[in-house]
Amino acid sequence: MAADLSMILPRVLIVSRRSVRKNKFVDFVGEYHLDLIVSYGAVPVIVPRVTGVHMLLSSFEPIHGVLLCEGEDIDPSLYEAEASGLSPEELEEIRRLHVSDTAIDREKDSIELSLAKLCLERNIPYLGICRGSQVLNVACGGTLYQDIGKELWKKFSEGLGTVVHMDYDNYDDHRHVVKVVENTPLHYWFKNSLEEAKMEIRVNSYHHQGVKRLAQRFVPMAFAPDGLIEGFYDPDAYNPEEGKFIMGLQFHPERMRHQDSEDFDYPGCPSAYQEFVKAAIAYQKKLNSSNCVQKGPRLDQEMEKKRQIIVRSFSIAKNMYTTGRGMAPTKESELEAGAEFLESNTALSLQQENRLKQMGATVRNASSYIGKLKKNEEREMIARKVMGKMSVEQLSDLMSFYHMMGQICSEVLDRKLHDIVTEVGF
Known part of the structure; x- marks a missing residue:
């Protein structure tokens, strides 16, 4: 015993x-x-x-x-x-x-x-x-x-x-x-x-x-x-x-x-x-x-590439938040991947969403950044058309990928954005 x-x-x-x-x-x-x-x-x-x-x-x-x-x-x-x-x-x-x-x-x-x-x-x-x-x-x-x-x-x-x-x-x-x-x-x-x-x-x-x-x-x-x-x-x-x-x-x-x-x-x-x-x-x-949650499928090369693009997007956003500097024109396209992921991610808690709003208020050129986020509705329509042509197996793999990324993103964002808010005095 x-x-x-x-x-x-x-x-x-x-x-x-x-x-x-x-x-x-x-x-x-x-x-x-x-x-x-x-x-x-x-x-x-x-x-x-x-x-x-x-x-x-x-x-x-x-x-x-x-x-x-x-x-x-x-x-x-x-x-x-x-x-x-x-x-x-x-x-x-x-x-x-x-x-x-x-x-x-x-x-x-x-x-x-x-x-x-x-x-x-x-x-x-x-x-x-x-x-x-x-x-x-x-x-x-x-x-x-x-x-x-x-x-x-x-x-x-x-x-x-x-x-x-x-x-x-x-x-x-x-x-x-x-x-x-x-x-x-x-x-x-x-x-x-x-x-x-x-x-x-x-x-x-x-x-x-x-x-x-x-x-x-x-x-x-x-x-x-x-x-x-x-x-x-x-x-x-x-x-x-x-x-x-x-x-x-x-x-x-x-x-x-x-x-x-x-x-x-x-x-x-x-x-x-x-x-x-x-x-x-x-x-x-x-x-x-x-720990008991079933692990998602192993990422193939294409999915791994998408994951790296999203991680890169978050890294650029973090640097913007911490330095307070404006967004370089060359970085705009790289931010879109992270923005799209955040807008479509339903795993964020209310507390995390509030922190994201706080962080958005600290970014210079925020209006242009928010404008990019609004394009998500247009992207959603395109995504629905693309997914309509995908097989059941492909859709299943995609759902597993986003479920896993949602969990990872939720945990990592909660930690990183909380640290950033503390550093900038919010």
């Missing part, structure tokens, strides 16, 4: 943190995280922080969820750290105050950023706790405060409004207030514990860095009194029942427990893990279902 369960439970990857014990490296993951993942019905798979693992992540497939939690500061070069304005003396003081956290681990950065981007590309459920939330924000183009005390608190005169985010002498019992944003997952999880007038809970945190500029795709869920974002999520990628979950929490709900007890401070504390695992289970079912 245990063997059967191990085959059907979703796999959640968790990257370990490297430490030194008796002059030897050891890898570890906090047991609270593992307990919660197991208790809600998933299998935690620990990815060791070992040199070269970032090149071997495909060996950990299938991946149904990623939970990133513990670790040192992220390499500042990955998020525009030069904009911090900190002097060399201030940076040295930060390193002295936070020795255990400022020892950059580039291998761990590489592993975790690769996993975060993989989740964003495939819509794999992702939960980031503390450092994991910072990794998620950086992976999406956001930035961090290199040190909250040196950067954020400068906004407050005489220390007014400052918050103790890290208490070295009181790790688990330390708490500070956060204000929860209405109508967010965090609000629903802690709804019964919130005073309506205040919308506040007291959380455990242990960090000296935090989100500075939140990536465009995310929405805040909680703020500390000093303005620091303590939780965020992607509303377009949040529906646990459908396998969608992209979220970062700066605080530690897994450690918010009564002194000398395993009881949580609030009933909502484990909800992030519960909903995350629910999403992983749904994602696994969706993945298994798609």
Whole structure:
């Protein structure tokens, strides 16, 4: 029975943190995280922080969820750290105050950023706790405060409004207030514990860095009194029942427990893990279902040529979107193939169609491009005449081809256009 369960439970990857014990490296993951993942019905798979693992992540497939939690500061070069304005003396003081956290681990950065981007590309459920939330924000183009005390608190005169985010002498019992944003997952999880007038809970945190500029795709869920974002999520990628979950929490709900007890401070504390695992289970079912779909026929030379023309058309369109440059006359005919495919493709979701409309608004000479799309009606009439002369076998092959291309296009467009929208600021 245990063997059967191990085959059907979703796999959640968790990257370990490297430490030194008796002059030897050891890898570890906090047991609270593992307990919660197991208790809600998933299998935690620990990815060791070992040199070269970032090149071997495909060996950990299938991946149904990623939970990133513990670790040192992220390499500042990955998020525009030069904009911090900190002097060399201030940076040295930060390193002295936070020795255990400022020892950059580039291998761990590489592993975790690769996993975060993989989740964003495939819509794999992702939960980031503390450092994991910072990794998620950086992976999406956001930035961090290199040190909250040196950067954020400068906004407050005489220390007014400052918050103790890290208490070295009181790790688990330390708490500070956060204000929860209405109508967010965090609000629903802690709804019964919130005073309506205040919308506040007291959380455990242990960090000296935090989100500075939140990536465009995310929405805040909680703020500390000093303005620091303590939780965020992607509303377009949040529906646990459908396998969608992209979220970062700066605080530690897994450690918010009564002194000398395993009881949580609030009933909502484990909800992030519960909903995350629910999403992983749904994602696994969706993945298994798609893997069971019968594969289309092998593309012959003519079909492969058509596929390459369509891919080329999408590539040109993407360059137009990202650079904002007008369309070269020589490229117009190459765009037609992609435009025709998009107009005839019925596999696009409402969300994808909305994103396509957003992207169209950013293209120069959009009117001429839209004019070309309108020609599709004329092409449809021609296509009907051509297909009327085709054999049943030819039509069957054509349907299989477009069904397969529709699935591929739907998945790839969703990923690429979402990334483009984020880059251009929509």
